[in-house]
Amino acid sequence: MDVMAKNKKVIKFIIADDHILMREGLAKIISMEPDLKMVGEAADGAQAIELARNIDVDIILMDINMPNVNGIEATRVIKKEKPHIGIIALTIHDQEEYLFELIRCGISGYVLKDVSPDDLVKTIRGVAAGQSFIPPSLTTKVFQEFNRLANQRDQQHRHYGLTDRELDVLHQVAKGLANKDIANVLYISEKTVKNHLTNIFQKIGVNDRTQAALFAIKHNLVED
Template sequence: MKMVKVLIADDHALMREGLRKILSTEERIAVVGEAENGDQAIHLAFSLNPDIILMDINMPVANGIEATRAIKRERPEIGIIALTIHDQEEYLFELIKAGVSGYILKDIRPGLLIQTILGVANGESFIPSSMTSRIFAEFNRLYSLSPRNSNTQGLTKREIDVLRLVANGENNRSIAKKLFISEKTVKNHLTSIFQKLGVGDRTQAAIHAVKSKIVDL
């Protein structure tokens, strides 16, 4: 993996310093800048072009959700990981709609933080397993009044099976076991699903599937 450039956005200097020290222990990660508010995060995202932004939610001037929306509109390729003290699903719901690829709490273990950054840089998404079912249940509730969309958008039956398990928070190994296929086959199905739906990762694919009523939860 190439060096992953990270921008830290948090209004607390001690938090930024602590994150920088943790990330300095990983040779595959380079911290390229720090922002103390949402406007700075937007400016530095455009000028430094990081691979990943660790984005605090509650910041002055512009909050993390507003900054995420602004950045993803212009630089959708940048992976944004929300870093917050909150574990309430309404924050996660808004952040997913804004375009984050990960959502982690500030008491996360250093090793898991590094693993999450490297994973998101590699095209993966991260949502705490304890919140996965709740967030997709909320999407399902919001769109439950819409008539079911019979348009599968070109997905095969097997791809829909994979997508349904993704939307339920299953990882590739679990999907492979439940469908009696290899993990490589799961990855191939996901690549095809992303292409057909025009999305970049499994979280976006799951949200699209629920919104479009391709799958039921």
């Protein structure tokens, strides 16, 4: 037992897994720790969502492949409704596509089912304290993926050749503002706005402001 656990508050957790033996085994191991208390178990993602809505819980151990509603969708719903709940994905899959999707959904931990009991307990406590955990074997892949996406966005902006000011104008167009209002917001003349729009239309290959707005939204060229 972690000596520091004596001074910590009780961490309430739920186990979501469609295999009853897995749930019972995890519950037995984790509940041996005095600061960890199971407050519910779910056999699929739908049950996990319902429990999260109705029970005071700190951590959910979430299997990925479950019937009805899988762990990825359950995580997406729970993090949207209860963002304070820490979700740890439990999986037999050492595959980055699961990890990337789960990170986008808001998980705080990703643990393979062959993890040692001590490491699982440490992960639960760490996530409850606001930390995140990704297996060292996948950390490099995560950084590579995030760098790839960042470079992709940069290349996209460079590809269309839009300047920062043109992106500012396009953002206002996407918000539905008229040229006069855009001029007031950006502290430029209405004529300058028109010139920017002419350049924008030419660069992204559209003929009017409606098409420009739709293009900008579709290609993530403007912020929400």
